[in-house]
Amino acid sequence: MSGQEFAGLSCLVLGAGGFIGTNLCRALLAHGARVQGYGRSQPFPEALAGVHWTRGNFAEHEDLARIVEGNDYVFHLIGGSLPETSNKNPAANISANILSSVNLLEVCRQCGVRRVLFVSSGGTVYGITGSAPTPETAPTEPISAYGINKLTIEKYLSLYRYLHRLDYAVLRLANPYGPFQTAHRRQGVVAALVQKALVGEPVEIWGDGTVTRDFLHVQDVVEAMLAVLRYDGPERVFNVGSGIGRSVNDIVADLEGLLGRDLAKTFRGGRRADVPVNVLDVALIQRETGWSPRIPWLDGLCDTMRWMAQQP
């Protein structure tokens, strides 16, 4: 892959300071794109060297035209609150999330953006599924306001394409993990477990540890986003995951194996917004774009430990 593959392309990344945003910006820059970043904060400013940064709060309905103008592609990675907290005040999320996103689409069509790539949530839009792995055509019955909002934004993307020919792609992302995921936000069970293991504190397990998720290394996530950026076929909604389910207990056991010692555990009450099992069927994106997950799980887990151990 040429380091100048995306030379001449201007990409706007909304939520550029976050975990996925930081990784995505670096990959886009490495492929020669001009990258504009937008977000509330940059926890890792050095990692975003070369990104044209604009600070702002998406939820406050500010004038987005000034940041969208001149960009070919817009990556929308702003997720609002987490699934669990979203259920505490669903009304807040509607305004902060759906309304802001529709305002964004309005601006994108006015500015002639070529495509909006939206990071949706493969872990929440389906809800409690019958049988894993879940294909894109499964029923969508979220059990969190977070999931409803992601789904609603998907519907508005489809509407804007229908009404205004604004092209889009949706990536229904599994549970990403890896470098730049911090353990402080209660999102990212891998980061949380690794961090506790490294500092020698008991790892926290919600429920009985059988909650099962589809974990994908962020390098694979970013490759999937670039694959969809290159793609010009007919599909628009893609699951992005490993296709493999791992429980929290599995992760703890793997960490114990890597560290060569048992970890102390603290069990906490189960969370209402957590579906028991979420594993994605990723046949569609594989068939359509040729993308496949490449980082083996234990390699990815090692990489995450290494990165986290280097943080101050």
Next chain:
Amino acid sequence: MSGQEFAGLSCLVLGAGGFIGTNLCRALLAHGARVQGYGRSQPFPEALAGVHWTRGNFAEHEDLARIVEGNDYVFHLIGGSLPETSNKNPAANISANILSSVNLLEVCRQCGVRRVLFVSSGGTVYGITGSAPTPETAPTEPISAYGINKLTIEKYLSLYRYLHRLDYAVLRLANPYGPFQTAHRRQGVVAALVQKALVGEPVEIWGDGTVTRDFLHVQDVVEAMLAVLRYDGPERVFNVGSGIGRSVNDIVADLEGLLGRDLAKTFRGGRRADVPVNVLDVALIQRETGWSPRIPWLDGLCDTMRWMAQQP
């Protein structure tokens, strides 16, 4: 059916002054329920004699507790703008519609409401369907903000049941017609055609007149709502329609047959928010509640003409 079947029940009807609301309130009263009506206006105040009326604007996020308090059942019939106009300012509808509805659910759970019955839109939540008639399990890909909002509210109802055990039912309504539907709101093609025919003006046909819909007389609509009110089985989302498709051209031909004369026609451009065909599969509500449409189409059309001819 006893005239006192619902004696002792308190029902709140949001959107009570509208076409369906007016018919529903009358039916609930006739069955002995205590009926509280809420809405912006009462175009037919005499028709709502016996209804405890509260005037208010749902979109303005006022304090709903004062009207919800003390009611067993809440019928949510407020639809916001029409499919076509909803697409002109999608952002406006999100606030007026989704946010207000979530606020309503929050109040309903706090007030201990037994069930919320929500009138959704069988004509817009599915979008452009492959083959008619459409069952409840078909994909939902709306082509109007109106349809997206209805669908999103359905998801929030499901969430509130999951999180707070607030029971609900969704009626995905086909195209209702009949008494108290006025020709002024651009909703209700039957009312619009009948009104033009009666005053001797050319009937207006959007597109080429092949747009096909599932028309259901409002008396059948109301009977379906009462059937769902009585129902306590496991299903929660019901199509409510005739299961039969009729084009606008069919209706005009039937009107010409009833009137014994040809009608002058004005053809207007097709509307982007109109799906070509919408016919609902109503097997589920028939099987679960025993309800079936009873008013034959030509009888319903006659009844509509008679009612409209009597209006001042």
